[in-house]
Amino acid sequence: MGSASRVPEDRRGDGGRSAQGRSVGDDARLYSARHGTTKGRVESAPPLPPGHAAGKQRPPRKDTRPVLYLAYGSNLSRARMAARCPAARPLRPVTLPGWALRFERVATIVPDRDAHVRAALYRLTETCRRTLDRIEGVGEGRYRCALVSLPATEGVSAPVLTYIKVDDRRGPPTQDYLDHVVAGFQDWGFDLAPLRRAVAGAADTVR
Incomplete structure (x- = not known):
């Protein structure tokens, strides 16, 4: 096995300044009105609109439905998100209670009522959403x-x-993948200690 992935010493970023314009609450209410509201549980996200299946293509239309996206892994990195989804707008940092960060080669979250995950909100267009899918x-x-x-x-x-x-x-993440996650933690001013613990936990699973 190669050397373990490492998280550098803690360096705080810019604290995730909020974007200007519509409020996060406005976008959330719009998304809820279109897709339904779920409290206290997780559901599969709604399918793509009709017309995206093979053989049923519709003419392109302007994106009009903002989607609020919670990033917690490599997509915390503003540079990575800008490269993947140029139209995505970083909004602000948030805390998701009842979940824990875990690495299984890549980042994921698992239910844990005693834990929480530091994350960031982005405003996506429908095109951004399809790209991330x-x-x-x-x-x-x-x-x-x-x-x-x-x-x-x-x-x-x-x-x-x-x-x-x-x-x-x-197993643990590669160093290249982890570097994106570290950059994201620093972009949003997050403490790196939880990230170190999650990476160490991934390494323990293969020992």
Whole structure:
């Protein structure tokens, strides 16, 4: 086995300044009105609109439906998200209670009522959403779309989109992947200690 992935010493970023414009609550209410509200549980995210299946293509239309996306792994990195989804707008950091960060080659979250996950909200267009579905391997069974609820103190009244790993990969992350996660933690000013613990836990599973 090669050398273990390492998380550098803690360095705080810019604290995740909020974007200007519509509030997070406005986007959440719009998303809830279109897709339904779920409190206290996780559901699969709604399917893509009709017309995206093979043989049923519709003419391109302007994206009009914002989607609130909760990032907790490599997509915390603003540079990585900008490269993947240029239209995505970083909003602000949030805390998701009742879940724990875990690494199984890549980042995922698992239910844990005594834990919490530091994350970031992005505002996505529908095009961004479809791009992330493809990158995260939803169609290949690597991740699944899910809706998770944030506490009322975060100012978001409807569930937000995230991705949860479902394939059978196990073990610690590669250093290249971990570097993206570290950059994201620093972008949003997060403490690196929870990240170190999650990486150490992944290494323990293969010993």
